[in-house]
Structure formats: structure tokens, C-alpha cells
Amino acid sequence: MASNELEKNDQSDEELSPELTRKQLIHLGFRSLMLQASFNYERMQGGGWLYSILPGLQHAHRNKKDLSNSMQDNMAFFNTHPFLVTFIMGIVLAMEQNKEDRAAIRGIRVAMMGPLGGVGDALFYLTLLPLTGGIAASMAIEGNIFGPIMFIIVFNVIHFGTRFSLMFYGYRAGVNAIAKIKEGTQRISRGATIVGITVVGGLIATFVTIDVDYFLDFGETEMDIQEDVLDSIMPGLLPLVYTLAMYFLLKKKQSPLILIGITVLFGLLGAYLGILEGGIDDDA
Amino acid sequence: MIQMLLEATLIALWAGLMGIDNYNGLTHAHRPIFSGLVIGLILGDVTTGLIIGGTLELIWMGMVPLAGAQPPNPVIGGVIGTAFGILLGEDPNVAVGIAIPFAVAVQGLITLLFTIYAPVMHRMDRHAEAANPWGIEKFNYLGLVILFVMNFVIAFLPINFGVQTAADIVETVPEWITDGLGIAGGIMPAIGFAMLLTIMLRAEYVMFFIVGFLLAAYLELDILAIALIGLSIALYDYYQNKRHDSQPKQAAGEEDFSDGI
Numbered sequence: 143m144a145s146n147e148l149e150k151n152d153q154s155d156e157e158l159s160p161e162l163t164r165k166q167l168i169h170l171g172f173r174s175l176m177l178q179a180s181f182n183y184e185r186m187q188g189g190g191w192l193y194s195i196l197p198g199l200q201h202a203h204r205n206k207k208d209l210s211n212s213m214q215d216n217m218a219f220f221n222t223h224p225f226l227v228t229f230i231m232g233i234v235l236a237m238e239q240n241k242e243d244r245a246a247i248r249g250i251r252v253a254m255m256g257p258l259g260g261v262g263d264a265l266f267y268l269t270l271l272p273l274t275g276g277i278a279a280s281m282a283i284e285g286n287i288f289g290p291i292m293f294i295i296v297f298n299v300i301h302f303g304t305r306f307s308l309m310f311y312g313y314r315a316g317v318n319a320i321a322k323i324k325e326g327t328q329r330i331s332r333g334a335t336i337v338g339i340t341v342v343g344g345l346i347a348t349f350v351t352i353d354v355d356y357f358l359d360f361g362e363t364e365m366d367i368q369e370d371v372l373d374s375i376m377p378g379l380l381p382l383v384y385t386l387a388m389y390f391l392l393k394k395k396q397s398p399l400i401l402i403g404i405t406v407l408f409g410l411l412g413a414y415l416g417i418l419e420g421g422i423d424d425d426a
Numbered sequence: 427m428i429q430m431l432l433e434a435t436l437i438a439l440w441a442g443l444m445g446i447d448n449y450n451g452l453t454h455a456h457r458p459i460f461s462g463l464v465i466g467l468i469l470g471d472v473t474t475g476l477i478i479g480g481t482l483e484l485i486w487m488g489m490v491p492l493a494g495a496q497p498p499n500p501v502i503g504g505v506i507g508t509a510f511g512i513l514l515g516e517d518p519n520v521a522v523g524i525a526i527p528f529a530v531a532v533q534g535l536i537t538l539l540f541t542i543y544a545p546v547m548h549r550m551d552r553h554a555e556a557a558n559p560w561g562i563e564k565f566n567y568l569g570l571v572i573l574f575v576m577n578f579v580i581a582f583l584p585i586n587f588g589v590q591t592a593a594d595i596v597e598t599v600p601e602w603i604t605d606g607l608g609i610a611g612g613i614m615p616a617i618g619f620a621m622l623l624t625i626m627l628r629a630e631y632v633m634f635f636i637v638g639f640l641l642a643a644y645l646e647l648d649i650l651a652i653a654l655i656g657l658s659i660a661l662y663d664y665y666q667n668k669r670h671d672s673q674p675k676q677a678a679g680e681e682d683f684s685d686g687i
Contacts, residue, residue, distance in 0.1 A: 176566055177450070179569040183614035188618070196563070218621060219618030219621065224452055256652070257654075275483050276487060278459050283481060285473045290459050290460045298454070334660075339634045339638065341652060342622055345619065347642035348642050382643075384613060388616050389627075398621065402614065409611070410606035410609075
């Protein structure tokens with residue numbers, strides 16, 4: 143699938159599609175509830191993202207080749223906060239329908255997911271949930287049935303209010319922004335790609351976890367391979383090296399399926415020999 | 427006996443649905459605070475359900491899914507914890523102890539699901555290439571079905587067959603396997619990022635990639651800060667190029683970056 147990347151940038155059908163109706167946007171908002179239905183470690187929400195915006199893409203692209211290119215792009219890695227995803231969906235759909243350059247759409251999608259993910263965690267998981275859950279729990283412990291009932295109502299009024307208003311707001315903002323930008327799409331694509339690539343660089347250091355749990359024993363002192371050796375060369379060294387290794391293997395037309403297999407074996411071997419530490423299930 | 431089976435089935439149905447809600451829908455009815463009420467209703471002891479649900483909510487409060495990290499499963503923890511608190515008349519803190527092996531077991535199964543679904547993405551890539559929407563949709567629906575079944579079974583076993591028998595079953599998987607899948611899961615986003623890079627990265631963009639990585643690895647900046655720095659660079663770059671363009675006939679080589687994009 144990396145073979146036809148060059149000709150994938152332009153839309154063959156340049157004609158703009160009509161704007162999405164309010165009803166369509168509400169439908170898309172409901173679809174976004176499935177964002178994590180095909181969650182996995184490689185693409186995270188990528189498959190669920192495509193599911194969520196799919197009717198919008200079909201609306202935007204009557205030409206099958208364009209739809210195919212768009213669907214392939216939208217299968218790529220994606221991860222953001224599930225309540226805020228509709229904002230990115232709105233912007234991306236406005237761009238898709240306006241037949242913007244594929245590179246620009248790719249860049250925007252990647253550039254927005256990381257920041258919104260962080261904002262959403264802070265707003266909803268670190269503030270709203272403990273607040274409503276904590277008040278409800280203190281009521282429930284005293285046997286008050288309104289605790290859980292109030293929790294489910296307040297939480298979801300805010301949750302669904304955010305989800306749907308951002309669907310409309312994102313789409314409007316996208317349509318208006320595109321109308322204002324009369325510049326060549328090449329410049330916009332370049333800008334979006336610069337932000338996107340910068341974010342991907344940051345995400346690799348944040349998201350990819352490889353921790354060595356191995357100590358060299360020198361009688362008197364111990365040497366912690368992760369802290370004393372690897373981190374002193376460069377923090378995030380192994381995640382960077384591993385990602386670049388995957389990148390070059392993909393460039394050499396190695397199948398991603400084989401890379402997944404290698405990674406699973408690597409993890410199992412690391413755990414069996416006890417030289418790697420659990421990245422994601424640490425606290426379970 | 428019949429009543430026990432009915433209650434176990436109802437509880438398992440709730441667990442299955444909430445297993446879905448934990449990742450999709452996200453009404454957060456799966457939180458112990460609400461599950462406690464529902465399990466209390468099923469077992470006919472609302473007050474105890476409320477008290478245990480509230481206590482378990484406080485225990486699970488700090489454990490939230492941040493940046494893809496998976497806490498012990500709140501769905502099974504809440505459901506089994508409340509059910510055994512009511513059925514055995516246990517203190518909530520003891521009930522949570524009973525629930526933990528099952529919460530860990532279901533989290534192990536979810537780790538397995540998230541691993542198995544990585545190769546599925548490449549099946550979906552082919553459907554995307556063929557512009558086949560149903561191909562994309564069916565694998566998303568399948569994910570929901572698997573989540574439902576996993577949570578249903580894990581909740582049904584202990585409530586219908588008793589804690590000890592069920593615990594023996596869920597503890598048969600060696601720890602290094604679930605640990606290993608967890609480690610592999612922590613590494614696997616590398617493949618997703620590598621695939622993005624094969625599409626987006628060109629020699630002229632490598633410097634921005636390096637900047638983004640360094641800001642996160644050395645300065646440990648938030649992704650929002652990194653995105654804004656990226657945006658500043660992009661704006662600078664944009665106005666520089668604009669100025670260049672408005673002065674006609676610059677050196678021809680300067681325009682090269684526009685090829686293909």
C-alpha cells in the first residue's frame with residue numbers, strides 16, 4: 143500500500159460536494175461512539191475513525207478512486223480523546239468535501255489528534271469523572287439512590303453535549319476556514335505536514351514504550367541498563383530506534399504483518415527472559 | 427438453582443454490555459457507581475449495591491485510561507465486586523479483593539484482543555483500497571461482539587460456579603504471556619507511526635521530525651506544546667515562502683519542495 147503514495151495526493155474528481163446536512167452531522171456524531179470498536183496497539187483508533195467518518199467520505203467522494211484513496215489515508219494511525227474526536231471529524235470532512243490536497247488532510251488529522259487527546263484527558267478523565275463520580279459515590283455510600291442517577295445524567299449531558307456541539311462547530315469552522323483560504327493548496331499542505339511531522343516525532347517519544355529491566359552486577363555496584371546506559375545516551379532511544387527500524391523495513395517492502403509478528407515475539411521473549419518491563423499493563 | 431442461573435445470566439448480560447461501554451459509547455454506566463445500583467436491583471438488595479458500588483468507585487477513581495494505558499478493568503471489578511459483596515455479605519474491601527483476579531483476567535483478554543486486532547487492520551486496509559464500506563464496518567462490529575462475549579463469560583463463570591472454581595480457570599494462563607503481550611502492545615504503535623512516516627516523511631521534513639522528538643524526549647513537553655511549536659515553525663515557513671514568491675525570479679532551486687505535494 144506504500145507503492146502508490148505519490149499519485150495519491152490529488153483528487154481525480156475536483157468537483158466540490160454539497161455541504162453535509164444537520165441530520166448527516168448528527169448521524170456522524172452517533173457513529174463516533176464506535177471510535178474504539180476496532181482498537182488495537184498498532185493503529186489504535188484508526189479503524190474506528192474510518193468507521194466514524196465513513197458516510198461523510200462517501201458523501202464527499204462519488205469517484206471510487208478518490209473514495210479509495212481517502213479511505214486508505216483515514217485507516218492510518220489515529221488516537222485522540224473520544225469525546226473531542228468529532229471536532230477533528232468536522233474539520234477533516236470539510237476538507238474532504240472541498241477536495242483539498244490529500245497531504246493537507248493527512249497533516250491536519252495527525253496534527254490535531256495529539257493535542258486534543260491531552261486536553262480531553264485533563265478535562266474529562268482527570269476533572270469531570272472524579273468530580274461527578276466522587277460526589278455520587280459519597281451519596282451512594284449513605285444509601286442515597288440519587289447518587290448514581292445524578293452521576294449518569296450530569297456526566298452524559300456534558301459528554302453528549304460536547305460530542306455533538308463539536309461535530310457542528312468543527313464542521314462549520316472547517317468550511318469557513320477553507321472558504322477564507324484562497325492560497326495555493328501546496329502551501330497549506332506543506333504547513334500541515336510540518337505540524338503533523340513535528341507531532342509524530344513527539345508522539346514516538348511519548349507513546350512507544352520500551353523499558354529494559356536489566357541490571358549488570360559489579361559486586362559493589364549495580365548498573366541499571368535503562369537508566370544508567372540507555373537514558374544517558376538519549377532518552378527515548380529505543381522507541382526511536384525501533385520506529386526507524388520499522389520505517390526502513392516498510393520502505394524495503396517488508397509486510398507490516400511480519401513486523402507485528404516480530405514485535406509480539408519480541409515482547410513475549412522480553413517478558414519470558416525478564417529483561418523488558420511491561421509498558422501498558424504496569425498497574426494491572 | 428433456576429433463580430441463581432437467571433441472576434447470573436442477567437449480571438453477565440450487564441457485564442457484556444458494559445464491557446462495550448468501557449470503550450464504545452462511553453456513557454460511563456460501566457463505572458462501579460452505576461453498576462453497583464444495577465447489580466443491586468438484579469440481586470434484590472439496592473442499598474448494599476449502592477454502598478459497595480460507591481466504595482468501589484472511590485477505589486477505581488484514580489485508575490483512568492490515560493494516553494492508551496490500561497488500568498485494571500473497572501467493569502468486571504465493579505460487577506463481580508458488587509455481586510459477591512451482596513451474595514456473600516462481604517465488606518466492600520474484601521469484595522474488591524475477590525474481584526481483582528477477574529478484573530486482571532479480563533484485562534489480559536483485552537490485551538490479547540488489542541494485539542490480535544493489529545493484523546486485522548491490514549485486512550481493513552484492503553477493504554479501504556477496494557472502497558468497500560461494509561468491509562470496514564464489519565470488523566468494527568466484530569470488535570463489539572468480542573468485547574461483549576469476553577465480559578459476559580468472565581462475569582458468568584464466578585457467579586454461576588463459585589469463586590474458587592472460576593479463579594482456578596482464569597489463573598491458568600502464565601503471567602509472562604499477558605506481560606509479554608502488554609510489552610508488545612507498548613511497542614506496537616511504532617509500526618503505526620512508521621506507516622504514517624512512509625507516507626508523510628520526505629528529506630525536507632526530517633528536521634521537523636527531529637525537533638518534535640527532541641522536545642518530547644528531552645524536554646518532556648506536552649503534545650499540545652509540541653504541536654504549537656510545530657505550528658509556529660509552519661507559519662514562519664509559510665510567510666518566508668510567500669515573501670520569496672512575491673519577489674519574482676528567485677533562484678530556481680528554491681521552488682523544489684513543492685514537487686508532488
